[in-house]
Amino acid sequence: MQTLAVDHPLVAHKLTTLRDVRTDSPTFRRLADELVTLLAYEATRDVRVAEATVQTPLVPAQGVQLASPKPLVVPILRAGLGMLDGMTRLLPTAEVGFLGMIRDEGTLQAETYASRLPDDLSGRQCYVLDPMLATGGTLAAAIRLLFERGADDVTALCLLAAPEGLKYLEQAFSDISAPIKVVTAAIDSHLNEQGFIMPGLGDAGDRLYGVV
């Protein structure tokens, strides 16, 4: 597994405001959206392209276009929905699938309550969106579902990741040879006893959707 913490002053600036408890939901949503677009630029560095020729007003020009089958973007509901627009702005022709997952805040186990994915993901590059990678249970379950359907390349975009979750994913997929990448705006210090990322930003879903 490959992990990339994007080191860019604009990412750090936006993330700092996102963490701030005084940041209201509309601002939080806007910042999450802007951050995803910056992360997506790095996360799609290996997106598959095929050679293409177009006709300029003057001559034919060689270039590239996204290869087939087109990439699949998968937000993990609820909080991952706050990252969808920012991602599809950069990858407008990608297909979008959905996973609904909830972490039991007592056991910290993830449960899947909704799944709407293409049946056959053979040869597809998949981009999973979830702002928080805490214990890693949710993301591991999502990645497993994608591999079961034939995906051969999975990149997760997260706003924050905990070292414990990254380690868990490394171990969970140590026997998988397909590429797995995590692109995040920051790797935080640790998880607290309730499984929250520290210093973190609190409950991403609640902050995105105005629950707090």
Ligand SMILES: O=P(O)(O)OC[C@H]1O[C@H](OP(=O)(O)OP(=O)(O)O)[C@H](O)[C@@H]1O
């Ligand atoms: O790495 P983990 O320990 O599994 O935790 C991370 C998950 O927890 C949050 O979702 P939550 O279950 O709160 O659902 P929500 O998106 O509906 O708020 C977050 O958006 C991740 O999906």
Ligand SMILES: O=c1cc[nH]c(=O)[nH]1
């Ligand atoms: O810190 C955390 C951990 C899990 N889910 C969140 O929304 N925040």
Ligand SMILES: [Mg+2]
């Ligand atoms: Mg939540």
